[in-house]
Amino acid sequence: KRAFNFCAGPAALPEAVLQRAQAELLDWQGKGLSVMEMSHRSDEYVAIAEKAEQDLRDLLAIPSNYKVLFLQGGASQQFAEIPLNLLPEDGVADYVETGIWSKKSLEEARRFGNINVAASAKAYDYFAIPGQNEWALSKNAAYLHYASNETIGGLQFDWVPEVGDVPLVVDMSSDILSRPLDVSRFGLIYAGAQKNIGPSGLVVVIVREDLLGRARSICPTMLNYKIAADNGSMYNTPATFSWYLSGLVFEWLKKQGGVEAMEKLNKAKKDLLYGYIDKSDFYTNPIATNARSWMNVPFRLADERLDKAFLEGADARGLLNLKGHRSVGGMRASIYNAVGLDAVEALVAFMTEFEKEQG
Ligand code: PLP
Numbered sequence: 001k002r003a004f005n006f007c008a009g010p011a012a013l014p015e016a017v018l019q020r021a022q023a024e025l026l027d028w029q030g031k032g033l034s035v036m037e038m039s040h041r042s043d044e045y046v047a048i049a050e051k052a053e054q055d056l057r058d059l060l061a062i063p064s065n066y067k068v069l070f071l072q073g074g075a076s077q078q079f080a081e082i083p084l085n086l087l088p089e090d091g092v093a094d095y096v097e098t099g100i101w102s103k104k105s106l107e108e109a110r111r112f113g114n115i116n117v118a119a120s121a122k123a124y125d126y127f128a129i130p131g132q133n134e135w136a137l138s139k140n141a142a143y144l145h146y147a148s149n150e151t152i153g154g155l156q157f158d159w160v161p162e163v164g165d166v167p168l169v170v171d172m173s174s175d176i177l178s179r180p181l182d183v184s185r186f187g188l189i190y191a192g193a194q195k196n197i198g199p200s201g202l203v204v205v206i207v208r209e210d211l212l213g214r215a216r217s218i219c220p221t222m223l224n225y226k227i228a229a230d231n232g233s234m235y236n237t238p239a240t241f242s243w244y245l246s247g248l249v250f251e252w253l254k255k256q257g258g259v260e261a262m263e264k265l266n267k268a269k270k271d272l273l274y275g276y277i278d279k280s281d282f283y284t285n286p287i288a289t290n291a292r293s294w295m296n297v298p299f300r301l302a303d304e305r306l307d308k309a310f311l312e313g314a315d316a317r318g319l320l321n322l323k324g325h326r327s328v329g330g331m332r333a334s335i336y337n338a339v340g341l342d343a344v345e346a347l348v349a350f351m352t353e354f355e356k357e358q359g
Contacts, residue, residue: 004343007321008151008296008334009174010194017248017338035244040237045244049232052247059250059258062183062206067229069205070243075101075173075192077223078203079108082169082188084219086211087113087142094118094141094166098129098157099150100327101171106145112216118144126153128288132161143167143187149175149293151195152325154285154332156293160185167211175295176204177253178337179263187211195295196337198246202239253337262337269335269344270294276348282355300330306358307331317350319343 005012028035031044038045053068062068087093091113095106097120109115119135121128144163149156151174161168167187176191183189188207194200212226221227227235256262274292277283277299285292285299301310314322324330335344
């Protein structure tokens with residue numbers, strides 16, 4: 001029996017996807033070998049890779065002037081790859097800091113050039129996102145970077161910044177595919193796979209074509225978007241199995257009704273969990289209502305001395321990985337696409353029971 005897994009990442013994957021991967025593991029479609037053992041240049045594998053890309057394009061209605069890249073190094077490698085490709089040596093890039101991930105990305109970018117922190121949620125103790133009227137944007141920014149969902153703090157944008165012609169670059173690692181998205185508003189979208197896409201290590205980059213070919217001369221070949229795009233993300237051997245498994249997730253998502261169906265499901269899940277937390281005096285979530293993450297719900301118990309008992313009780317009921325990130329403590333329930341409403345119902349039932357016993 002599978003547990004309810006609230007891990008922030010690598011996160012729960014749809015059971016049907018894992019079953020299909022298991023069924024195909026030793027013998028992919030009668031070929032007598034595993035996808036892991038195929039040449040990435042074989043017709044079979046190229047078809048797998050192309051189908052995955054097409055399904056992702058369909059799910060997000062990605063316009064034809066965008067390239068979709070399946071790269072390695074996780075989302076963290078993008079923190080360097082973005083300035084190396086998009087920030088001229090004498091240029092400036094704007095960054096909005098709303099938590100640990102956007103801070104990491106701007107600190108890495110500083111190694112490569114002039115970074116302006118246009119806004120920081122620090123002013124609100126990371127409980128709210130500064131409105132755009134509070135941002136100090138540069139005159140000629142090469143791009144503006146932000147993280148649409150801070151996985152650790154549980155802070156999510158429910159709006160898209162308006163920055164005119166400045167390309168918007170967004171880290172969507174923990175909320176891509178969770179609801180519909182207008183790709184045309186962005187210059188570049190990137191997402192580490194290990195939440196709503198597939199296995200870790202892989203990072204998906206969706207980049208507008210006019211942003212290709214601007215890399216600095218020192219940009220390593222493997223980090224150059226244009227080289228990746230010109231080679232179909234196969235300049236070297238790609239993460240073939242992760243790419244294949246992500247393709248199975250995209251197929252599954254389409255069968256569920258796509259991102260519109262995910263939006264309905266994810267809204268029901270977050271409404272149930274935040275609704276319960278807000279009603280209770282025993283659990284709290286401090287985030288401003290309009291900035292609460294649909295994907296990562298941090299919460300605290302009235303008395304942190306009960307944290308251990310809470311986690312042990314949850315574990316015993318098959319509710320796993322609820323411990324908050326080590327940097328913030330408390331609890332965190334990550335409720336990505338593959339975490340069903342039944343999981344959130346089971347969590348709320350346990351939280352109710354625990355509150356009755358200990359509250
Ligand atoms: N950005 C966000 C929003 C994340 O949640 C994470 C990881 O959890 C990362 C970046 C880093 O991803 P990776 O571990 O793939 O480098």
